[in-house]
Amino acid sequence: MAQTLTHVNAMPAPTWGWLKMNETTLEIPEGLQPAGAAAVEVELEGAHPGDADAFTAALTRLEAATRHLRRASAPGDAADRERLADADEALDVPALSGYQTWAVATEEAYAPEQAFETGMGEDAYRFLREMAGATRVIEAPAGAQARVTVSVTGADAAVAVASTDVVAHAGSELTVVIALDAPAEGTGLVGSALRLVAEAGARVDVVCVQTAGDGYIALDDSGFFVADDARVNVRHVVLGAGRSLTGLASELAGDRARMDVDTSYLGAREQQRDFNYELRHRGRNTHSDLSANGVLAGASEKILRGTIDLVHGCKGSTGSENETVLLADERVKNKTVPIILCDEDDVAGNHGATIGHVRPDQLFYLMCRGISAEAAEGLFIRAKLEDAWLAAPNERIRAGIERLGGALFDDFEEEIA
Amino acid sequence: MAKQRTEVADIDRSLYDIIDSEEGFEALDAGLTPDIVEEISRRKDEPAWMLEFRLKSLEIYNRFPNPTWGPAIDGLDMNNIVTYVKPNTDQSATWDEVPDDIKNTFERLGIPEAERSYLAGVGAQYDSELVYHNMQDTAAQMGIVYSGIEEALHEPKWEALIREKFMTLIPPTDHKFAALHGAVWSGGSFVYVPAGTKLDFPLQSYFRLNARGAGQFEHTLIIVEDDADLHFIEGCSAPKYNVANLHAGAVELFVGKRAHLRYSTIENWSKNMYNLNTKRARVDEEGEIEWVSGSFGSHVGYLYPMSVLAGRKSRSSFTGITFAGAGQNLDTGCKVVLNAPDTSATVETKGISKGGGVQTFRSSVVVTPRAENAAVSVSCQSLMLDDESRSDTIPAMDIRAKNVDVGHEATIGRIGDDKVFYLMSRGIPEEEARAMIVNGFANPVAKELPLEYAVEMNNLIKLEMEGAIG
Numbered sequence: 001m002a003q004t005l006t007h008v009n010a011m012p013a014p015t016w017g018w019l020k021m022n023e024t025t026l027e028i029p030e031g032l033q034p035a036g037a038a039a040v041e042v043e044l045e046g047a048h049p050g051d052a053d054a055f056t057a058a059l060t061r062l063e064a065a066t067r068h069l070r071r072a073s074a075p076g077d078a079a080d081r082e083r084l085a086d087a088d089e090a091l092d093v094p095a096l097s098g099y100q101t102w103a104v105a106t107e108e109a110y111a112p113e114q115a116f117e118t119g120m121g122e123d124a125y126r127f128l129r130e131m132a133g134a135t136r137v138i139e140a141p142a143g144a145q146a147r148v149t150v151s152v153t154g155a156d157a158a159v160a161v162a163s164t165d166v167v168a169h170a171g172s173e174l175t176v177v178i179a180l181d182a183p184a185e186g187t188g189l190v191g192s193a194l195r196l197v198a199e200a201g202a203r204v205d206v207v208c209v210q211t212a213g214d215g216y217i218a219l220d221d222s223g224f225f226v227a228d229d230a231r232v233n234v235r236h237v238v239l240g241a242g243r244s245l246t247g248l249a250s251e252l253a254g255d256r257a258r259m260d261v262d263t264s265y266l267g268a269r270e271q272q273r274d275f276n277y278e279l280r281h282r283g284r285n286t287h288s289d290l291s292a293n294g295v296l297a298g299a300s301e302k303i304l305r306g307t308i309d310l311v312h313g314c315k316g317s318t319g320s321e322n323e324t325v326l327l328a329d330e331r332v333k334n335k336t337v338p339i340i341l342c343d344e345d346d347v348a349g350n351h352g353a354t355i356g357h358v359r360p361d362q363l364f365y366l367m368c369r370g371i372s373a374e375a376a377e378g379l380f381i382r383a384k385l386e387d388a389w390l391a392a393p394n395e396r397i398r399a400g401i402e403r404l405g406g407a408l409f410d411d412f413e414e415e416i417a
Numbered sequence: 418m419a420k421q422r423t424e425v426a427d428i429d430r431s432l433y434d435i436i437d438s439e440e441g442f443e444a445l446d447a448g449l450t451p452d453i454v455e456e457i458s459r460r461k462d463e464p465a466w467m468l469e470f471r472l473k474s475l476e477i478y479n480r481f482p483n484p485t486w487g488p489a490i491d492g493l494d495m496n497n498i499v500t501y502v503k504p505n506t507d508q509s510a511t512w513d514e515v516p517d518d519i520k521n522t523f524e525r526l527g528i529p530e531a532e533r534s535y536l537a538g539v540g541a542q543y544d545s546e547l548v549y550h551n552m553q554d555t556a557a558q559m560g561i562v563y564s565g566i567e568e569a570l571h572e573p574k575w576e577a578l579i580r581e582k583f584m585t586l587i588p589p590t591d592h593k594f595a596a597l598h599g600a601v602w603s604g605g606s607f608v609y610v611p612a613g614t615k616l617d618f619p620l621q622s623y624f625r626l627n628a629r630g631a632g633q634f635e636h637t638l639i640i641v642e643d644d645a646d647l648h649f650i651e652g653c654s655a656p657k658y659n660v661a662n663l664h665a666g667a668v669e670l671f672v673g674k675r676a677h678l679r680y681s682t683i684e685n686w687s688k689n690m691y692n693l694n695t696k697r698a699r700v701d702e703e704g705e706i707e708w709v710s711g712s713f714g715s716h717v718g719y720l721y722p723m724s725v726l727a728g729r730k731s732r733s734s735f736t737g738i739t740f741a742g743a744g745q746n747l748d749t750g751c752k753v754v755l756n757a758p759d760t761s762a763t764v765e766t767k768g769i770s771k772g773g774g775v776q777t778f779r780s781s782v783v784v785t786p787r788a789e790n791a792a793v794s795v796s797c798q799s800l801m802l803d804d805e806s807r808s809d810t811i812p813a814m815d816i817r818a819k820n821v822d823v824g825h826e827a828t829i830g831r832i833g834d835d836k837v838f839y840l841m842s843r844g845i846p847e848e849e850a851r852a853m854i855v856n857g858f859a860n861p862v863a864k865e866l867p868l869e870y871a872v873e874m875n876n877l878i879k880l881e882m883e884g885a886i887g
Contacts, residue, residue: 013486013809013811014485014486015486015779015781015811015813016486016779016781016813017486019781019783019813019815021813021815022486074805075773075775075805075806075807090492091492091659091660091661091688091689091716091744092743092744093744094488094741094744094745094746094773094774094775094807095488095489095490095491095492095716095717095746096488096489096746096775097486097487097488097489097746097748097777098485098486098489100746100775100807100809101489310829312804315804327816327819327821330786330789330818330819330820331786332817333815333816333817334814334815334816334817335813335814335815335816336813336814336816336825337811337812337813337814338812338825338827339809339810339811339812340809340810340827340829341807341809341810342799342801342807342808342809342810342829343807344801344804345801345802345803345804345806345831346804346831347801347829347830347831348828348829348830349810349827349828349829349830350826350827350828350829351810351825351826351827352824352825352826352827353814353823353824353825353826354823354824354825355814355816355821355822355823355824355825356821356822356823357819357820357821357822
């Protein structure tokens with residue numbers, strides 16, 4: 001079943017190809033077979049299975065409410081180009097790049113169903129959905145409190161994937177917990193494909209914790225549509241897997257919609273971490289916040305692509321992106337591309353990144369207490385694991401973290417007990 | 418009712434839009450063929466290795482695709498571009514020998530006056546050839562060489578050095594328009610500053626593209642030896658036509674150990690120009706490159722001066738401003754490669770978009786495993802002056818070294834109403850208040866320029882701000 005997935009985690013606005021940051025090509029190892037339904041467990045509290053077309057229907061329902069997002073005209077739009085077909089006059093219109101042209105075209109004919117996307121891209125999403133076999137559709141009723149827990153357990157030589165569509169109806173409060181784990185030794189793939197509509201006023205918390213072993217590839221793909229006054233919090237905790245890819249795309253289409261993403265990751269040995277976040281603001285007074293915090297040790301590699309897209313018309317919106325990376329070893333490779341795309345003036349977008357090693361004053365503090373620079377690296381890894389353990393949403397995830405910690409530190413389980 | 422500031426109205430845009438007659442000029446056919454490349458080389462009576470280099474570059478150009486990540490360049494049809502236009506004069510060392518119309522154009526641009534006031538030397542290129550090149554005797558007595566690069570190429574003393582360095586920092590394989598440059602380059606300057614020599618006054622090259630539908634492909638090669646110091650200024654402009662013009666120059670800078678080079682540019686091409694320029698510096702131990710860059714003109718701009726910090730404790734700083742108005746898509750920024758221990762780089766940029774213009778800040782910071790204890794600070798701020806314009810920020814960082822310290826920050830927003838209100842409450846009209854705020858925003862770049870250029874930059878901003886309200 002050797003397969004190559006292309007344009008994975010592609011950032012919407014590409015940069016120089018020689019940097020090798022624009023997108024990822026993922027080779028799925030040969031010989032892996034779909035794990036079957038037993039690899040995925042789903043628990044519902046206050047939510048119920050929905051009709052197969054519930055997700056699409058929810059997007060269609062939002063079409064009327066988002067029609068005002070269609071842009072009548074824009075510099076460089078189709079009408080402009082037609083009007084200025086004469087090459088001489090075309091010099092009066094900005095020569096838009098590929099992604100700028102795509103943005104204008106999307107705005108001209110905006111429709112939720114067409115605009116909806118997931119962070120890892122079409123190729124990866126199609127693969128995950130196909131490997132899952134069937135997509136579970138879940139609905140949280142209007143005004144209800146609900147909880148959905150999806151546990152995916154990988155196995156040697158298997159591809160274990162959950163594909164889930166969720167509709168959080170107006171005013172609902174929903175928590176979605178996704179556990180991607182693979183305790184067995186071996187080579188395999190665990191993954192999740194999540195599509196979620198948060199209708200007006202819904203409150204959604206999504207937590208995805210990944211604790212697979214080093215022999216596994218972990219794929220976490222998600223897409224969110226956030227309507228008026230809805231709020232989505234996402235927490236990604238990436239601790240395991242030899243290679244992990246995380247993609248998230250969100251459409252903040254409703255006025256006052258809000259998206260907060262908190263990503264915590266650990267890279268050790270030769271692990272690879274690959275993230276792509278696209279936070280697209282279309283509604284007025286929307287807000288997004290992306291915070292990524294990680295420790296890279298050993299010869300691990302990481303790339304984080306984060307895009308805040310302030311689309312024309314999203315007046316009063318703010319987008320913020322912040323990254324802190326601690327490089328705990330000289331062999332690590334750390335790539336970051338924090339992008340802001342801005343087609344609106346009454347907005348604020350900002351990003352900041354701090355990338356560095358342990359500061360001399362911090363090291364001095366530790367060394368005064370008998371901790372060497374090398375031992376300090378272990379401390380940072382341990383702290384990251386302990387933090388994840390303390391915030392773990394259930395015992396099953398906690399057990400996965402204990403297993404990873406125990407493999408690294410003899411006394412990990414005793415210490416957190 | 419649209420308001421006009423007297424101060425703005427006083428600025429004469431026609432300064433840049435003077436069009437001189439092309440009577441008596443020699444132009445090759447439009448398009449790009451091996452015959453044209455050979456003809457350029459023949460006219461310049463070049464060494465055989467240069468012709469071979471040009472033809473290889475042409476092959477690379479034909480093989481390479483257009484870039485897909487930046488502003489569209491579909492409107493640039495090389496079949497319509499004349500790659501070589503020789504004005505009706507040879508290079509002179511006195512302005513009196515320059516034909517009147519060309520001299521008058523440079524007079525109006527203020528070049529001879531600047532030369533008299535504060536420059537140690539001036540080179541003036543008109544279309545494809547230098548028409549004037551001169552340097553003060555004092556600088557010559559210091560052993561400094563400032564001449565046309567083609568002139569230097571014909572001197573046995575410099576040919577070997579030029580051959581050793583030419584297009585090594587920017588090889589034709591770097592990108593399609595570097596290859597184009599390699600094939601049809603013409604004109605440009607050669608500067609050699611001997612070890613330990615410090616020139617107190619700047620040298621300046623000014624590039625003027627007058628011909629309709631033409632390209633300018635000048636090559637600037639500067640070598641600043643160990644412990645030497647130079648400030649080089651580059652200016653450029655063109656009148657506006659209703660067809661595409663092309664600028665694909667190349668600047669290669671070699672900064673020696675403990676040497677210092679400041680390279681300042683005010684780019685004010687007309688808004689039918691495709692400015693696909695490439696600039697690169699290599700810096701040795703404890704050397705320093707400072708880039709000061711203002712980008713105002715062009716229909717499309719791709720400009721990312723690159724610093725390669727190759728020696729221990731070498732440094733780079735990039736201070737830039739880009740102002741994109743109606744019909745413009747300016748993709749600018751910088752690249753830094755830190756490839757030695759204890760290197761450091763700072764980047765501070767400002768971007769302004771107005772009237773439906775598009776400006777993008779694009780950068781890359783690469784810290785290689787050799788660059789232990791490297792420090793990098795990147796700050797980019799963008800100002801949106803209306804909701805029809807666009808401003809994007811695409812910075813990339815690749816960090817692979819031990820004990821590095823990398824900080825990055827970026828903000829995009831508009832002029833705060835509170836700031837405008839504050840100034841208006843003190844009796845300043847709204848348009849003037851906004852112009853003041855924009856000038857204040859641009860000030861970190863302006864203060865890095867020589868006074869005369871800071872004034873020109875401020876005038877350009879005011880010119881672009883004309884009619885911003887009302």
